[in-house]
Amino acid sequence: MTTKSPFLLSEQQTSLLETLISEMEQPSLLWTSGYLAGLAMAQRRVSLAVKPQEAAAATVAAAPVAKSTLTILYGSQTGNAKRLAQRFAAESEAAGLSVQLVDVADYAVRKLKSETHLFVVISTQGDGEPPDSAREFFEFLHGKKAPKLDTLQYAVLALGDSSYPDFCGVGRKIDERLAALGAKRIHNRGDCDLDIETVAEPWWVDTLNLARTALAPAGSVAAPQQNANVIPLHPSASAWNRDKPFSAQVLENQRITARGTDKHIFHLELSLEGSGLHYQPGDSLGVWHFNPPSLVDNVLATLGVSGDQTFTHKGETFTLRQWFSEKLELTRLTRAFLVEHSSRVNAGVDQADLQAALAEGARDALAAFLGTHQLIDLLKRFPANWTAETLITSLRPLTPRLYSISSSQTVAEDEVHLTVAKVAYDAHGEAHLGAASGFLAELPADGQLPIYIEENRHFRLPKNADRDVIMVGPGTGVAPFRAFLQERIESGAAGRNWLFFGAQHFDTQFLYQTEWQDALKKKHLNRIDLAFSRDQQEKIYVQHLIEKQGAELYAWLQNGAHFYVCGSTDMEKDVKAALLKAIAQHSGKGDEFANAWFAEAQKEGRYSRDVY
Ligand SMILES: Cc1cc2nc3c(=O)[nH]c(=O)nc-3n(C[C@H](O)[C@H](O)[C@H](O)COP(=O)(O)OP(=O)(O)OC[C@H]3O[C@@H](n4cnc5c(N)ncnc54)[C@H](O)[C@@H]3O)c2cc1C
Numbered sequence: 001m002t003t004k005s006p007f008l009l010s011e012q013q014t015s016l017l018e019t020l021i022s023e024m025e026q027p028s029l030l031w032t033s034g035y036l037a038g039l040a041m042a043q044r045r046v047s048l049a050v051k052p053q054e055a056a057a058a059t060v061a062a063a064p065v066a067k068s069t070l071t072i073l074y075g076s077q078t079g080n081a082k083r084l085a086q087r088f089a090a091e092s093e094a095a096g097l098s099v100q101l102v103d104v105a106d107y108a109v110r111k112l113k114s115e116t117h118l119f120v121v122i123s124t125q126g127d128g129e130p131p132d133s134a135r136e137f138f139e140f141l142h143g144k145k146a147p148k149l150d151t152l153q154y155a156v157l158a159l160g161d162s163s164y165p166d167f168c169g170v171g172r173k174i175d176e177r178l179a180a181l182g183a184k185r186i187h188n189r190g191d192c193d194l195d196i197e198t199v200a201e202p203w204w205v206d207t208l209n210l211a212r213t214a215l216a217p218a219g220s221v222a223a224p225q226q227n228a229n230v231i232p233l234h235p236s237a238s239a240w241n242r243d244k245p246f247s248a249q250v251l252e253n254q255r256i257t258a259r260g261t262d263k264h265i266f267h268l269e270l271s272l273e274g275s276g277l278h279y280q281p282g283d284s285l286g287v288w289h290f291n292p293p294s295l296v297d298n299v300l301a302t303l304g305v306s307g308d309q310t311f312t313h314k315g316e317t318f319t320l321r322q323w324f325s326e327k328l329e330l331t332r333l334t335r336a337f338l339v340e341h342s343s344r345v346n347a348g349v350d351q352a353d354l355q356a357a358l359a360e361g362a363r364d365a366l367a368a369f370l371g372t373h374q375l376i377d378l379l380k381r382f383p384a385n386w387t388a389e390t391l392i393t394s395l396r397p398l399t400p401r402l403y404s405i406s407s408s409q410t411v412a413e414d415e416v417h418l419t420v421a422k423v424a425y426d427a428h429g430e431a432h433l434g435a436a437s438g439f440l441a442e443l444p445a446d447g448q449l450p451i452y453i454e455e456n457r458h459f460r461l462p463k464n465a466d467r468d469v470i471m472v473g474p475g476t477g478v479a480p481f482r483a484f485l486q487e488r489i490e491s492g493a494a495g496r497n498w499l500f501f502g503a504q505h506f507d508t509q510f511l512y513q514t515e516w517q518d519a520l521k522k523k524h525l526n527r528i529d530l531a532f533s534r535d536q537q538e539k540i541y542v543q544h545l546i547e548k549q550g551a552e553l554y555a556w557l558q559n560g561a562h563f564y565v566c567g568s569t570d571m572e573k574d575v576k577a578a579l580l581k582a583i584a585q586h587s588g589k590g591d592e593f594a595n596a597w598f599a600e601a602q603k604e605g606r607y608s609r610d611v612y
């Protein structure tokens with residue numbers, strides 16, 4: 001194929017480019033287009049940096065006023081949607097479009113009716129809930145005050161994880177609602193699973209082309225618009241990120257639950273020396289792991305293949321052992337994979353349980369099945385016609401796991417600390433491990449770990465250090481509160497600190513007990529309430545203590561205290577219910593008041609959660 005040079009290249013350059021691209025497959029072509037856009041932007045930045053006034057004047061003089069501005073709105077809990085939206089915005093700008101990038105948390109919803117072109121990049125959290133940052137926008141959009149959007153053109157990229165029953169539910173609902181309000185969909189929604197790029201990349205290539213046509217007629221260059229909440233398109237990117245992790249040295253890896261409990265929780269200390277990485281209390285650490293070697297052996301043996309054979313997939317060649325150990329998810333299944341597996345199950349094998357999970361509308365059965373089956377369980381319970389090669393092409397790429405950072409950098413300086421519960425259990429007649437937590441538990445004290453910082457700006461200490469904080473963190477949920485307290489002590493914050501902690505047993509699982517006791521003694525920690533669930537006949541959970549301490553808790557809240565919860569999703573739901581009950585009762589104003597108080601507190605960042 002010969003292509004005409006797009007007016008800027010010499011004949012020789014065109015010929016070189018054609019030779020290069022003629023050998024490329026689609027993924028390489030897509031990557032190269034992004035790479036070149038990035039280079040173009042970097043050059044533009046350099047020229048701006050050299051002569052800012054001249055460059056700005058030239059841009060304004062040359063720029064015919066754009067027809068409209070493209071708004072890229074993102075809603076992200078753990079950074080994926082944010083990363084994509086930032087890239088889309090930068091590439092739109094490089095393509096000459098007028099674009100503004102906005103975190104949905106900062107979006108003035110009244111502006112929606114005057115938007116003309118809107119791209120939404122949003123994840124699904126909880127049980128089909130929007131990210132915390134997007135709750136207000138989501139409610140506004142679905143409420144009575146949502147405006148008619150007849151003049152809006154839009155596209156939605158939904159992020160999710162198909163191992164959850166409500167896959168990409170929030171993106172789907174926003175897409176449907178915008179259409180119902182009269183907006184015109186310029187491109188079909190993309191639903192991204194954990195291998196995000198597989199869907200995001202082609203979706204974006206198409207969507208950008210459509211946006212070019214809609215927004216920037218040939219030859220026009222867009223004039224940037226001013227908006228206080230617009231994020232700079234070129235955030236100062238850290239040298240280390242999810243795709244380019246820093247190799248941190250392990251300084252310490254110590255089990256902090258005592259012998260005599262089968263709960264294995266580890267305190268890890270990692271060195272950030274030389275990385276230039278910074279974090280704040282509330283941030284998480286992304287960690288890349290390998291699958292457990294015993295599991296990889298088990299999968300290879302079940303397939304009856306040697307790990308030394310090589311296989312090439314999507315242009316990459318690895319041994320089968322490498323594919324299963326370093327490249328693919330073996331422990332988290334999805335509905336789509338179950339469907340494929342079911343179609344391959346050998347004749348005569350009873351797959352009633354699998355079929356029940358896949359039945360139309362069987363949401364709970366599916367969630368229960370996915371929560372109790374790893375790949376190996378499926379292969380053994382329902383033997384099927386897989387080869388190593390077909391399996392490799394059907395499994396999702398390995399994804400990093402997040403862990404709440406349990407240190408304050410003000411105190412730990414070049415270190416970052418984690419509190420990790422090892423997932424280990426027996427099921428279907430075999431011992432199982434969680435892939436990442438199993439890997440972390442075994443990390444030797446001089447090993448290396450690929451990591452990156454995942455910012456969480458919705459889980460932050462109060463800006464006003466005089467404010468009190470109430471922290472609810474049972475189990476490993478206590479991790480960020482260790483960081484919070486370290487920071488409050490170091491900065492001399494005047495506000496009071498109250499911790500609710502819970503675990504199964506006082507004797508063996510009271511995480512960081514001496515640190516809390518020391519802080520209590522020094523009056524850095526003003527209150528601690530402890531719920532040891534299995535030290536007596538009846539269960540005692542943190543929410544029971546919240547109810548019990550309702551009067552005092554309400555007094556703290558009235559005094560402006562910020563309330564934080566971290567840990568399992570189910571626990572947070574129960575804690576929220578207990579909090580609402582306490583407010584309703586001790587305000588004397590009932591449920592309606594409590595609900596209104598809660599909505600306001602969430603909006604103002606006085607109720608924040610970090611759940612998993
Ligand atoms: C923002 C954030 C912060 C987090 N912070 C922390 C933290 O500070 N500390 C911490 O320990 N974790 C934390 N997590 C959770 C962590 O990211 C991992 O999800 C967790 O360690 C499990 O991952 P894994 O790879 O070990 O298990 P996976 O390999 O993902 O295994 C999970 C799979 O194993 C199966 N399974 C698991 N348990 C059982 C069981 N009991 N019975 C049957 N089947 C089961 C299920 O199929 C499940 O899908 C956090 C998560 C998020 C999103």
Ligand SMILES: NC(=O)c1ccc[n+]([C@@H]2O[C@H](COP(=O)([O-])OP(=O)(O)OC[C@H]3O[C@@H](n4cnc5c(N)ncnc54)[C@H](OP(=O)(O)O)[C@@H]3O)[C@@H](O)[C@H]2O)c1
Pocket residue numbers: 371421423474475476477502503504505531532533534541542543567568570571572574575612
């Ligand atoms: N796959 C699963 O089913 C599952 C379930 C829980 C946690 N996890 C994972 O296991 C890891 C470590 O867990 P963890 O050590 O942080 O915490 P955890 O051991 O699950 O819980 C800590 C404490 O919270 C209690 N608890 C359980 N359910 C609660 C609820 N609804 N409300 C309030 N308290 C509750 C526990 O009591 P009891 O144990 O006595 O009930 C225990 O005392 C996390 O990665 C988490 O995601 C997985």
Ligand SMILES: Cc1cc2nc3c(=O)[nH]c(=O)nc-3n(C[C@H](O)[C@H](O)[C@H](O)COP(=O)(O)O)c2cc1C
Pocket residue numbers: 075076077078079080081082122123124125126127128129131159160161162164165166167168169194569611612
């Ligand atoms: C606690 C939790 C709950 C989740 N719930 C869902 C869900 O119900 N449906 C879904 O499709 N994805 C769910 N996900 C997966 C996320 O949407 C997915 O990881 C996405 O890439 C996150 O994007 P973000 O980093 O921009 O928030 C959940 C993830 C977490 C951590």
